[in-house]
Amino acid sequence: MGHRRNSTIKSPMQGRKSKRYMQDRKLFIYQMLGNRCVHCSESDKRVLQIDHKYSDGNKERNLSRSQLYKKVENSTHRYQLLCANCNWRKRSKDFKVQSRNNILWRTKVKLFSAGIISITIIIIGVYHAT
Numbered sequence: 001m002g003h004r005r006n007s008t009i010k011s012p013m014q015g016r017k018s019k020r021y022m023q024d025r026k027l028f029i030y031q032m033l034g035n036r037c038v039h040c041s042e043s044d045k046r047v048l049q050i051d052h053k054y055s056d057g058n059k060e061r062n063l064s065r066s067q068l069y070k071k072v073e074n075s076t077h078r079y080q081l082l083c084a085n086c087n088w089r090k091r092s093k094d095f096k097v098q099s100r101n102n103i104l105w106r107t108k109v110k111l112f113s114a115g116i117i118s119i120t121i122i123i124i125g126v127y128h129a130t
């Protein structure tokens with residue numbers, strides 16, 4: 001869309017989505033989304049994640065990075081940046097809402113939160129050990 005200025009230099013990796021290309025692409029997409037967490041304004045890109053605003057993100061989990069970036073580019077208003085902390089918080093809130101609507105979900109949620117809790121315990125354990 002006209003944002004590639006160095007059109008004279010043609011990379012042989014262009015078709016294969018080089019690491020460098022993906023890095024630029026990520027920065028471009030993050031910029032489109034405001035470069036910071038919409039909840040707490042965290043701007044450290046290492047912890048920022050692309051979040052689907054309307055929480056039908058289950059499908060998105062199977063997308064490759066470039067597919068996801070393309071979707072974000074095509075419908076920026078449906079996505080936002082969240083830092084890892086806010087993303088986890090949002091996720092647990094969303095799951096509660098969904099489980100209220102769907103009994104089958106409730107079982108899955110329980111299993112999932114049990115997973116999160118054990119992961120959190122492990123992470124906390126690691127932090128304390130170092």
Ligand SMILES: [Zn+2]
Nearest residue numbers: 037040083086
């Ligand atoms: Zn945040």
